[in-house]
Amino acid sequence: MIKRISSIIIFIFMLNLVSTADAKEIKIFISIDKTRVEVGNHFRLTIGVQGAFDTDIPQITPPENFILMYGPSVSTQTSIVNNVVTIFRGFTYSFSPTETGKFELGPASLEYKGKVYTSDIVRIEVVKRTPFEGGVTPDRERSKRIDIYKRIFIELTTDKKEAYIYEQIIESFKLFFQKGLPIDNLDYDAASTKSFLAEKLGEERRYEEVRDGILYNVIELRTALFPLVSGNIEIPPAKFKCDIIIRQQSYSNSIFDEFIGRGGRKYPIERSTDSIKLKIKSLPELDKPEDFAGTVGKFTMDVLAKPIKVKVGDPITLSINIRGEGNIQTIGEPVITPGDEKDFKIYPAETDMTITDRGEGIRGEKLFSKVIEPQHEDIDFIPVISFSYFDPELEKYKTITHDPIPIVVEHSDLEIPIRFSLEDAEKVKGQVKILTKDILPIMSDLYSFKNQGFAIYNRPLFLAFIFLTPILVVIVCIYVQRHRELLQTDVGYARKRRALSRAKKQLSNARQLIPLDKPSEFYSTLAKTVMEHIADKLNLASASITSDNISGILESRGVSHGVIKELKQCLESCDYGRFSTGQHSKDQMVRTLDTAEEFIMHLEKQL
Amino acid sequence: MRQKNILIFFILCLAFLCEGRVLAEALMRDSGADTFFRANKEYSAGQKAIAERKEQEAVEKFEHAVQLYEELLKSGFINGQIYYNLGNAYYRLGMSGKAIIYYRRAEKLLPREADIKANINLLKRDFEDKASIRQLPEVLRVVCFWYFFLNLNEITFITIYMYLALMASILSFVFIKVLWLKNIIIIFASCLLVLVISLGIKAYSQHSIERGVVIADESKIRYGPGEEYEPKFEIHEGAEVRIEEKKDKWYKVYVYVDVEDLRDDKDREKVEFKIGWIPEAEVGKI
Numbered sequence: 046m047i048k049r050i051s052s053i054i055i056f057i058f059m060l061n062l063v064s065t066a067d068a069k070e071i072k073i074f075i076s077i078d079k080t081r082v083e084v085g086n087h088f089r090l091t092i093g094v095q096g097a098f099d100t101d102i103p104q105i106t107p108p109e110n111f112i113l114m115y116g117p118s119v120s121t122q123t124s125i126v127n128n129v130v131t132i133f134r135g136f137t138y139s140f141s142p143t144e145t146g147k148f149e150l151g152p153a154s155l156e157y158k159g160k161v162y163t164s165d166i167v168r169i170e171v172v173k174r175t176p177f178e179g180g181v182t183p184d185r186e187r188s189k190r191i192d193i194y195k196r197i198f199i200e201l202t203t204d205k206k207e208a209y210i211y212e213q214i215i216e217s218f219k220l221f222f223q224k225g226l227p228i229d230n231l232d233y234d235a236a237s238t239k240s241f242l243a244e245k246l247g248e249e250r251r252y253e254e255v256r257d258g259i260l261y262n263v264i265e266l267r268t269a270l271f272p273l274v275s276g277n278i279e280i281p282p283a284k285f286k287c288d289i290i291i292r293q294q295s296y297s298n299s300i301f302d303e304f305i306g307r308g309g310r311k312y313p314i315e316r317s318t319d320s321i322k323l324k325i326k327s328l329p330e331l332d333k334p335e336d337f338a339g340t341v342g343k344f345t346m347d348v349l350a351k352p353i354k355v356k357v358g359d360p361i362t363l364s365i366n367i368r369g370e371g372n373i374q375t376i377g378e379p380v381i382t383p384g385d386e387k388d389f390k391i392y393p394a395e396t397d398m399t400i401t402d403r404g405e406g407i408r409g410e411k412l413f414s415k416v417i418e419p420q421h422e423d424i425d426f427i428p429v430i431s432f433s434y435f436d437p438e439l440e441k442y443k444t445i446t447h448d449p450i451p452i453v454v455e456h457s458d459l460e461i462p463i464r465f466s467l468e469d470a471e472k473v474k475g476q477v478k479i480l481t482k483d484i485l486p487i488m489s490d491l492y493s494f495k496n497q498g499f500a501i502y503n504r505p506l507f508l509a510f511i512f513l514t515p516i517l518v519v520i521v522c523i524y525v526q527r528h529r530e531l532l533q534t535d536v537g538y539a540r541k542r543r544a545l546s547r548a549k550k551q552l553s554n555a556r557q558l559i560p561l562d563k564p565s566e567f568y569s570t571l572a573k574t575v576m577e578h579i580a581d582k583l584n585l586a587s588a589s590i591t592s593d594n595i596s597g598i599l600e601s602r603g604v605s606h607g608v609i610k611e612l613k614q615c616l617e618s619c620d621y622g623r624f625s626t627g628q629h630s631k632d633q634m635v636r637t638l639d640t641a642e643e644f645i646m647h648l649e650k651q652l
Numbered sequence: 653m654r655q656k657n658i659l660i661f662f663i664l665c666l667a668f669l670c671e672g673r674v675l676a677e678a679l680m681r682d683s684g685a686d687t688f689f690r691a692n693k694e695y696s697a698g699q700k701a702i703a704e705r706k707e708q709e710a711v712e713k714f715e716h717a718v719q720l721y722e723e724l725l726k727s728g729f730i731n732g733q734i735y736y737n738l739g740n741a742y743y744r745l746g747m748s749g750k751a752i753i754y755y756r757r758a759e760k761l762l763p764r765e766a767d768i769k770a771n772i773n774l775l776k777r778d779f780e781d782k783a784s785i786r787q788l789p790e791v792l793r794v795v796c797f798w799y800f801f802l803n804l805n806e807i808t809f810i811t812i813y814m815y816l817a818l819m820a821s822i823l824s825f826v827f828i829k830v831l832w833l834k835n836i837i838i839i840f841a842s843c844l845l846v847l848v849i850s851l852g853i854k855a856y857s858q859h860s861i862e863r864g865v866v867i868a869d870e871s872k873i874r875y876g877p878g879e880e881y882e883p884k885f886e887i888h889e890g891a892e893v894r895i896e897e898k899k900d901k902w903y904k905v906y907v908y909v910d911v912e913d914l915r916d917d918k919d920r921e922k923v924e925f926k927i928g929w930i931p932e933a934e935v936g937k938i
Contacts (some may be wrong), residue, residue, distance in 0.1 A: 358705075387707070393778070420705075485767040486699075487740050488733040489692045491685055497761045498730030502855060504810045511812055515819035519826070526826050560899055 071096040073103060075151045075164040083174040084142055087114055092136045092153045092164065098123075102136055103155040103164070108148050114139040115313065138314070140170040175508045195259065197222040201236060201283045201318035203270075209326050211341035212437040213371055214270045215246065218283055218318075221261040224253065227290040229311065233266070234284040234430050236318075241270040241278075242372065247403045269407045271341075275327040284317045334433035334444050336380040341435045342371015346379065346445045350427055354453040358418050361452065365394075365413040367432060373398055373409040379432040381417070389428075390418040419454045426451055460649050537584035541652075544581035548574055548645050552638065559634050563581045567634055568622030571641050575615060578645055592616050608647045616641045663820075684729035691720035691734075695741055702744075714744045732761030732803075736768055748775050749867035749889040749936065756865070756892075756938040760858060761803050779890040781909035799850050804858055811847040814932065819845055862895040864935040871935075873928030877902035884928045894937060901932045 071094065078089040092103045102117055116138030124131045142148070151166040197220075204215040218235070222228055246267040254263045288311040328341070349364040365379050378396075383389050394415040402408035417427065426449035433444040501507065530601060531538045551574035558567040579595065581586040583602065590598065595616075599609050618637040698713030721738040739754035752775060759768045793800050798807070818840040825833040871891075872883035877899040887893075887907055897904035907926050 482774060484740055484743055484771045485691055487737040488765075488767070489689075489737075490733065491689070492734060494685055494688060494731060496684065496729050497732060497803075497805060498728055500805055500808075501812070502804060502851070512815065515816060515823075519819055519823050522823055523826050605759050 055177075071100075071155070071157055071162050073153060073155050073162045073164045075105075075153050075167050077150065077167050077169055078430075080168065081170045081172060082142060083172055083194075085174050086140050087139050088169065090116075090138045090150060092117075092138075092168075094134045094136070094155060096132060097135060097157060098132045100134065100155055100157050103153040105138075105151060105153040107138075107140060107150060110144040111140040111142050111148070111150075114141050125251060128285045136320045142169075145171050145173055147171075184545045195223075195257075196226050197287070197289065197314065197316070199283065199285045199316045199318055201280070201321060203280070203321055206322070207324045207326065208272060208441075209328055209341060209435065210272055210275045211328075211339060211372055211375060211435075212272070213342065214241075214272065214323070216268045216270050216280065216321075218268075220264040220285060221254070221256065224260040226263050229288045229290055230286070232286040234286075235266075235268075236280050236320075237279065237281040238268070239268055241272050242374070244269045244271075244372075244400075244407050245403070246406070267474070269403075271375075272323070272325040275325045278323045278325050280321040282317045282320050284315065286313065286315045288313050324372065328435055329440075329442075332442055332483060334376075334431075335440055336431055336444075337433040337435070337442060338377020338435070340367075340371065340376045341437060342369055343378070343436055343438070344369030344371065344432070344434050344526050346430075346432050346447060348430055348447045348450065350450045350452065353450065354455070355419060356455045357420065357422055360416045360418050361427065363413075363415045363417060363427065363430070364449075365415065365430060365432075366410055368410040370406055372432075373407060373411055376411040376434075377432075379415055379430050381428055381430050382416070383428040387420055388424055390420060392416040392418075400497065407476070419452070422454050422456050424452065424454045438626065454501055465607055540581040540584055544578050545645070545649055547581065548578040551577070552642055552645070555641075556638060559631055559638070562631075564622050564634060568619040568637070571638060572616060572619035572623070575612065575619075575641055575644065579612075581647070582648065594622070602652060604648065604651050608644060608651060611640060611644045611647065615644055671870060682725070684724055684731070686722055687724045687727075687729075688731075688734065691717045691724065692737065694720060694932070695737060695744075696827075698741075698744060699829075706800070711745065714741050717741045718745065730761070732765070732768075735761065736765070739768075739771065743771075743775065747867070747916045749865050751775060752865045752890050752892070753867070753936045753938055756863070761805075763803050764801055777889060780888040781891040781907075796850070798847075799854065801852055804854050807847065807851050811844065811851050814840060814844045814847055863938045864893050864895050864903070864932060865938060866891045866893065866930070867936045868934035871930055873905070873907065873930055875928060877904070877929045881929065884925075893930070895935070895937070896927070899929075902929045903935055904928070905930050905935065 073095075074093050076093065078090050078091075082088045090105075090107075092105060094100050094103060098121055102119075103635075107113065117136040118138075120133070120135045120137070122133040124133075147168060147170050149166045149168055151164055153164040155162045200217075200221070202217050202219070204217070208214050216236075216238075218233070220233075222230075246269050250263075250265040252263050252265075252610070255259050270280075286429050290311055291505075345368050347366045347368070351362050351363070351364070355361055363381075365418070367376050367379065376398075378394055381391060383391075392415065394413040397412040398409065399412075400407060400409035429449055430447040431444055432446075433442055435441070436443050448587045516577050532542065533539075551570065555567055555570040555574060558570060576590050576595075579585075579599070583598065585598075595612065596609050598607075599612070615637065618633075618640065622637065623632070694713050694717035698710045698717060701707070701710035701713055718738060718741045721734050721741065724734055725738075735754045735758035739751040739758060742748075742754060744753035752772065755768050755772050755775075758765070759772070762768060798810075802810070818837065821833060821837050821840055825837060866887055866889055869889050871887055873885050873887060874881040874883050886911055891907060891909045893903075893905035893907050895903050895905055905928065907928070
């Protein structure tokens, strides 16, 4: 209901404003919240526009060495005095100067409805930054408006500037903010500690502290640092961000701001600390005990042996508790030094670490549970147990030794070495407990015992034989099979391949006719053989080849003139022998046969 | 009929190759079995002496067993069982580094033996340096089972048989033109391709990459090959390394164990921190 009423009232006011604002003169002025500011501090600049609520943002060019932190933050105020409505719009900027000197800010300009309005200028003096603690002189009148830098600041400190490697250093981060200063959205970016082992010390501490007459709320975060390397190490600055909620000074003490709760404005601020330089010293080599395992701090040692009456080979559990201040994680194992190594069988220790206190530094204890087994009856004591550490306060090594613990070792009747459980932990129901861990037995399988040194992959000749032989076989088989297929399917191929053997057979028949003295039959067979051979080689019908066209056919197939001449001579001799009536000597027949044979062999090469 | 005869001939050839190999192995086996049996007996006697708490006797027995196993290896008889048993004997003698060397050698020859892996894991648990070798995903082990299931020789033999089978099927297809033979050829060719790739990778990883194990109790990894170079870090017995180079009596090695590196990230990019030089005598080759 109240909201509705207020909305109606605002609406009426706005109508009024529209009707009256145009009639008023526009005024623009500029103001700053302080005339003297330290380098790096902030100040606020407000450009006020009076007389209109629908203006653009006024233009201002700040000096180059002024960093704009935020802005503009726009606020609008209206007031009615004697029925006269006054409209005021404020544009607030926050700047941070980076250099000292006297500077002028402004004028600000505004263009409204084609007319340009300009403001006056303001002067500001930027002075050197003074340390916070000593910056305020006692006689100086403390300003009612405390610098924003003094309202909230942070500090990063360490309890020592010089330490030994692995020594505990307490780092403290403190946030101071003026009591009652409302802050929100706290964001802490811790300093990097990559050269350290860091352990957080407890929860954050909250308390009040007065500094320079101002009461502050303090939030403190503490961390224990253990340097891992020696030399000059720098802890980089820590950073902190938050929003300060500052109630805006109202020009009209508007009841609406109070009523609706809009009086506050968030100002984001960021702070960072200085870096911290630490000198980390190496541990001295002088008088370093042999059993020193890198433990630094202050420690005590308690030893408990249980049971102290055992049989040979029975386990005795030694509980060695190292307690103290320092890095508990890096506490090394205490050393047991038996007189004779064969006196005891010593098992590796199991450890349990507990941090008991994180208040003023890391305090805690590390429990080493170690099992030892006496190996003969003549043993009367558990040997001396020693533990060495470096005390950074005294700057020397210290060795704690525990006196020998008397034990009684009796003769064991057991011939077979039964190893008992290494731990006294309770057996979980339904779970078999492993008593001891040992390697698995040797292999003695003679069936699979063969020489595996015969590495087939190391014998290239054998591999080449294995891989090439099948390939050659396959190639040969493919060739043979193809040949067989062609003989069956390709008549020309078959005739050509068989021509020579057929010719040889016929020549042999002709040769048999020589002694029978049948020249006519001989020459006829010879001529037929030659013609048929040519027909077979060229895959032509025998009838289509005559003495007249044979030269042309052979020439077209690329047969040399010498061979053709040879053929002609052969055929002429045959014709002469067949058709002449005269006597034919056997020598002549043999010569003709040789010519025919030579021709066939030459033709074989050329076709 | 003739086609059938050719097929039978090839099958007989394959059978002859298999049988010939088996016979050759059987002949060689007998010579080494006797020494192996005696060495095993010595080891068992050493084990018994431990149980009876006769440590001196146990040491002698194990040393004798080591001697016999070594003799067998020197004679050229190589077997995964010998390596494994030798690893056990060295472990009993307190030489865990040497034990790891022989277990790794045994693992190459007997990749299916779970006992070897169990012993390696047991030993590694007690080592001062913790190894950071990347474990292969289980899915890969299942999918490429043959690679992890078979040793190099076995993969080679299977590859040869697959090749011969492929050739036989091609040959059969030349004479008998049936379609299913074409499918068989494709299957055999694919298997052969996979096997050849596996063989190549396995041979490369086992023979081209030299690995070693630190056998000294404590060994300093130095910046250079010589005592005059500053030590970089220390590793201990049993730590596995990859040998990258040899210079004089020094090995340049990459260590698989975790090394605490305190340098800035910038420096770490420039120099590989896990690489350094180690004396040859302090490393045993796998």
